[in-house]
Amino acid sequence: MPKREKVTISIASDRLAQLDEAVIARDTNRSALIEEALAVWEERQLKQELADGYKAMAAEDRKTAEANLRSGIETLERGT
Numbered sequence: 001m002p003k004r005e006k007v008t009i010s011i012a013s014d015r016l017a018q019l020d021e022a023v024i025a026r027d028t029n030r031s032a033l034i035e036e037a038l039a040v041w042e043e044r045q046l047k048q049e050l051a052d053g054y055k056a057m058a059a060e061d062r063k064t065a066e067a068n069l070r071s072g073i074e075t076l077e078r079g080t
Contacts, residue, residue: 011019023033 019030019033023030026033028036
């Protein structure tokens with residue numbers, strides 16, 4: 001289990017009220033809920049990074065496919 005650190009943060013009072021409502025609804029405590037929120041945020045960040053990577057790879061694959069298609073057409077045109 002990772003070492004736990006005690007920290008002090010400041011948040012808007014309306015956010016604190018939302019946090020406390022969620023704590024009661026989930027029958028947990030502030031620390032656990034904030035850790036869960038950070039884990040969700042981290043997962044979303046990873047998914048976004050993966051999506052961005054896949055988009056970049058798709059763009060590169062498309063460029064390669066188009067270049068290969070042009071080469072194929074030129075080869076066919078020279079052969080006829």
